[in-house]
Amino acid sequence: MEPLSSYIILSSALLGIGxxxxxxxxxxxxxxxxxxxxxxxxxxxxxxxxxxxNPPMITGWNxxxxxxxAAAMEATVGLALIxxxxxxxxxxxxxxxxxxxx
Amino acid sequence: xxxxxxxxxxxxxxxxxxxxxxxxxxxxxAVGLAFSLIGVAGLFILLxxxxxxxxxxxxxxxxxxxxxxxxxxxxxxxxGKIVEQEEPSRLGRGGALVAGLVxxxxxxxxxxxxxxxxxxxxxxxxxxxxxxxxxxSSYAVPLVILGLxxxxxxxGGLTLVKVEREEKSDGATQ
Numbered sequence: 001m002e003p004l005s006s007y008i009i010l011s012s013a014l015l016g017i018g019x020x021x022x023x024x025x026x027x028x029x030x031x032x033x034x035x036x037x038x039x040x041x042x043x044x045x046x047x048x049x050x051x052x053x054n055p056p057m058i059t060g061w062n063x064x065x066x067x068x069x070a071a072a073m074e075a076t077v078g079l080a081l082i083x084x085x086x087x088x089x090x091x092x093x094x095x096x097x098x099x100x101x102x
Numbered sequence: 103x104x105x106x107x108x109x110x111x112x113x114x115x116x117x118x119x120x121x122x123x124x125x126x127x128x129x130x131x132a133v134g135l136a137f138s139l140i141g142v143a144g145l146f147i148l149l150x151x152x153x154x155x156x157x158x159x160x161x162x163x164x165x166x167x168x169x170x171x172x173x174x175x176x177x178x179x180x181x182g183k184i185v186e187q188e189e190p191s192r193l194g195r196g197g198a199l200v201a202g203l204v205x206x207x208x209x210x211x212x213x214x215x216x217x218x219x220x221x222x223x224x225x226x227x228x229x230x231x232x233x234x235x236x237x238x239s240s241y242a243v244p245l246v247i248l249g250l251x252x253x254x255x256x257x258g259g260l261t262l263v264k265v266e267r268e269e270k271s272d273g274a275t276q
Contacts, residue, residue, distance in 0.1 A: 005212075017119045068158060
């Protein structure tokens with residue numbers, strides 16, 4: 001069984017990849033990918049801490065259930081918004097969706 | 103000591119996450135995301151959380167990724183061409199720098215604050231009965247709120263798409 005720190009390093013790497021996508025990508029669906037990756041990094045941390053606490057706690061699992069469900073809902077609304085934005089503007093490139101720019 | 107299964111799974115997660123963000127075609131990106139999420143489920147199994155892994159696969163890979171695939175196909179068909187013509191982004195290098203700094207800071211802070219090397223206690227098999235009891239007793243109210251939230255989300259998504267269509271039929275697009 002590997003030490004807890006390896007899980008933390010892995011989830012930090014996943015968080016870094018997600019932040020990179022959020023900062024540098026222009027496609028709205030790519031941003032949704034990045035958000036999912038960040039949520040998964042948090043879930044890995046939760047399950048790992050729940051497993052390595054002594055005695056192992058079930059609370060982390062329950063929180064991960066709620067987190068997964070909430071992430072699924074967030075993806076649903078985000079995709080609906082992307083679809084609406086595409087129908088209105090004909091693009092999902094975020095640099096071109098600047099009608100609200102003052 | 104690091105397990106070989108852990109190494110393989112974390113390699114799968116990281117490589118397919120980078121693939122999902124960097125590949126040209128968006129459809130392949132969604133498939134890469136699916137592989138990354140399956141890798142996370144494998145990590146959950148490694149941590150003894152089988153039921154969470156099942157939930158992860160059925161919700162994420164079964165619902166979210168399929169939804170993303172449908173959206174990509176809809177967006178593509180209506181435009182009749184490949185939507186993504188990504189010019190090389192000027193923000194790419196800066197974004198990578200920021201992301202690397204954040205990841206390093208997070209990992210370093212947590213590892214420095216952690217007392218020594220934490221070893222896992224003996225594997226503790228949580229039965230499904232125990233999990234269900236905790237969800238139905240101490241987490242009953244959040245569960246109901248979650249159900250309400252799912253309902254609101256579905257109604258909200260339908261409304262978003264429907265309102266836009268009515269607007270379009272009036273000819274008032276822009």
